[in-house]
Each structure stands twice: as structure tokens, then as C-alpha cells.
Amino acid sequence: MASSKSNAVNWFLHRITGTFLVFMLITHFWVQHYDHSVASVTTDVVAQEGELPTYSDEAAAGVKAKFGADAEVTPYNVVMQRLADPVYAVLWKGFNILFLIVALHHGFYGLNNVLTDYIRNPLGRVMARVLSWSVALVLLIIGLYSVITAGW
Amino acid sequence: MAVETAERPAAQATQPSAVEDSGRFQRYRIRTGMFAWMMHRLTGVGLVVYLIIHVWGLKSLTDPTAFNALIAKYHAPIYKVGEFGLLVAVVYHAMNGLRIVLIDFLGWSPKQKKLFVVLGIVALVLIAVGGYPSIYSLLAHYGAV
Numbered sequence: 040m041a042s043s044k045s046n047a048v049n050w051f052l053h054r055i056t057g058t059f060l061v062f063m064l065i066t067h068f069w070v071q072h073y074d075h076s077v078a079s080v081t082t083d084v085v086a087q088e089g090e091l092p093t094y095s096d097e098a099a100a101g102v103k104a105k106f107g108a109d110a111e112v113t114p115y116n117v118v119m120q121r122l123a124d125p126v127y128a129v130l131w132k133g134f135n136i137l138f139l140i141v142a143l144h145h146g147f148y149g150l151n152n153v154l155t156d157y158i159r160n161p162l163g164r165v166m167a168r169v170l171s172w173s174v175a176l177v178l179l180i181i182g183l184y185s186v187i188t189a190g191w
Numbered sequence: 192m193a194v195e196t197a198e199r200p201a202a203q204a205t206q207p208s209a210v211e212d213s214g215r216f217q218r219y220r221i222r223t224g225m226f227a228w229m230m231h232r233l234t235g236v237g238l239v240v241y242l243i244i245h246v247w248g249l250k251s252l253t254d255p256t257a258f259n260a261l262i263a264k265y266h267a268p269i270y271k272v273g274e275f276g277l278l279v280a281v282v283y284h285a286m287n288g289l290r291i292v293l294i295d296f297l298g299w300s301p302k303q304k305k306l307f308v309v310l311g312i313v314a315l316v317l318i319a320v321g322g323y324p325s326i327y328s329l330l331a332h333y334g335a336v
């Protein structure tokens with residue numbers, strides 16, 4: 040096990056990351072669902088393979104203004120209003136990266152607490168810890184890569 | 192001075208000194224109820240699972256066709272149900288987590304009951320307002336509204 044000091048620091052950090060996540064998740068849900076000019080998820084239900092959701096007039100106008108009058112109003116282009124913009128992209132990519140790091144730390148530290156409660160065997164605990172943080176690291180790399188290169 | 196206290200029974204002294212460190216297992220159990228704690232743990236692990244799937248899926252951010260397919264899939268009826276479930280899990284975990292933080296950091300334990308009620312109401316409002324689009328789109332899809 041790690042020293043008790045680092046556990047105390049992590050315990051503290053877990054509460055801080057949790058508090059941060061409240062604000063980040065509110066922003067995230069707002070952007071993905073409620074801001075009708077940039078939200079990628081609409082109230083449309085798509086039941087057929089290959090069909091795309093329809094977007095609001097604001098979203099359509101935004102996409103055309105940014106990518107040209109003949110740009111299609113697809114989910115990708117709607118999201119790229121934020122992620123392919125020279126100014127907003129830095130802001131949103133920065134936000135997403137911070138969100139990614141905070142969510143991964145909080146989630147996987149929490150997961151380790153749970154695993155430690157159910158796994159009694161010290162070797163098992165070490166293995167669970169190594170395994171779960173490896174998954175977190177892979178997700179961090181994948182997430183960083185996709186959000187940074189999106190829209191390039 | 193007469194010794195009136197009984198000597199410590201030998202048996203007690205030789206008992207194994209500590210039950211194995213039970214970690215955080217029981218920290219909030221008595222104070223705020225087993226159920227609140229179990230749900231917090233359940234939603235927490237659920238959110239981790241969602242996060243793994245989510246970040247994995249978002250690899251498609253680099254490929255317009257794949258991303259369109261992903262977001263289109265998010266609009267399928269079953270995903271609307273899932274979206275609502277996700278919102279409920281997030282709101283529950285967030286409000287209960289906030290409750291724990293306020294009790295731990297600001298020492299709000301004397302105000303526990305009130306805190307519980309207030310955050311419970313906030314949670315219900317967030318679920319109602321936030322869940323409205325998902326539920327509405329489902330009802331509209333099946334012609335109920």
C-alpha cells in the first residue's frame with residue numbers, strides 16, 4: 040500500500056475533483072443537450088440505420104456560417120462549430136482535457152477504493168490497482184489524442 | 192489504596208489486536224444510511240463504466256463518418272432511456288457527493304437532515320428539468336404527445 044500520507048492527499052483530492060465535476064458535468068450536459076446552436080444531441084429520435092438527427096435552425100445557420108453555404112448539417116459539423124474554431128477550440132479542448140483528467144482521477148481513484156474493500160489479498164489489491172490505473176492511462180492517451188486532433 | 196478495578200482479563204489482552212483495516216467501508220454507514228452509501232457506490236461504478244465506453248467511443252471525433260454514426264446512435268429510442276438513466280445516476284451521485292463534501296469540509300453534520308431534504312429537492316428538480324428532453328422525445332416518437 041502507498042503511504043498513509045499520500046492516501047490522505049488522495050482522499051482530499053477526491054473531494055476536490057468531485058466538487059469540480061459538478062460544475063463540469065453541468066457545462067457538459069448543457070453543451071451536449073440544451074444549447075440548441077451547438078448541442079450534438081437533439082430531441083429527435085432516430086430509429087433507422089443510417090438516418091441522421093435533424094438540427095435546429097440556429098445550429099444549421101451556425102454550421103453554414105462557419106463551413107460554407109453548402110456544408111451539411113451533420114452531428115460532426117455541429118460539434119466542430121466548437122472544436123474546429125480557431126478561438127473556441129482552444130477553450131473547449133482545454134475544458135475537455137481538464138474534464139477528462141479530473142473525471143478519470145476521480146472515477147479510478149473511487150474504483151480503487153471499491154476494489155480495495157472487496158479484495159482482501161494484498162497481491163490482489165496491487166494487481167487490481169495496477170490494472171485499473173493502466174486502463175485509466177490508456178483512456179487518458181486515447182481521450183487526449185481524439186480531442187486534440189478533432190477538427191484538424 | 193484498595194484496588195477496586197478488576198484486572199484486565201487475560202483473554203482480552205491476547206485477542207487479535209485489530210480487525211483487518213476495513214478501509215472506508217463503513218464510514219458513512221451509520222450516519223447517513225446504508226442505502227445512500229450503496230447507491231453512491233453503485234452510481235459511481237456505473238459512471239466509471241460509462242466513462243470508459245464514452246471515451247472509447249469518442250475516438251471517432253477524428254473521423255466525421257464514424258462520429259456521425261455514433262451521435263446518430265445516441266438518438267435511438269433505447270439510448271434516450273439510457274440518457275435518462277445516466278442523468279439520474281449523475282444527479283444522485285453529484286448531490287450525495289456534495290452532501291458528503293459539505294459534511295466533511297464545512298462540518299455540516301448538525302444540519303444533516305435539512306441538507307438531505309434540500310439536496311433531495313434540488314436533485315428532483317435537476318432530474319425533471321434535465322430529463323424532460325429525453326422523455327419528451329420518447330413520448331413524441333411513440334406518438335403519445
Ligand code: HEM
Nearest residue numbers: 057058060061146149150152232235236238239285288289
Ligand atoms: C458530479 C460530481 C461528483 C461529485 C460531487 C462526487 C463526489 C464523490 C465523493 C465525495 C465520493 C467519496 C465518497 C466516500 O468517500 O464515501 C465519491 C466517490 C466515488 N465517485 Fe464520485 N463524484 C462526482 C462524480 C463522479 C463521476 C463522474 C464518477 C465516474 C467517472 C464518479 C465515481 C466515483 C466512484 C467510483 C466513487 C467511489 C465510491 C465508493 O468509494 O463507494 N464520481 N464521489
Ligand code: HEM
Nearest residue numbers: 071079080118135136138139142182183185186242249274
Ligand atoms: C448523454 C450524455 C452525454 C453526451 C451526449 C456526451 C457527449 C460528448 C461529446 C460529443 C464529447 C466530445 C467533445 C465535445 O463535444 O466537446 C464528449 C466529451 C467528453 N465527455 Fe461526454 N457526453 C455525455 C455525458 C458524459 C458524462 C456523464 C461524462 C462523465 C462521466 C462525460 C465525460 C466526457 C469527457 C471526460 C469528455 C472529453 C473526452 C476527451 O477529452 O476525449 N460525458 N462528450
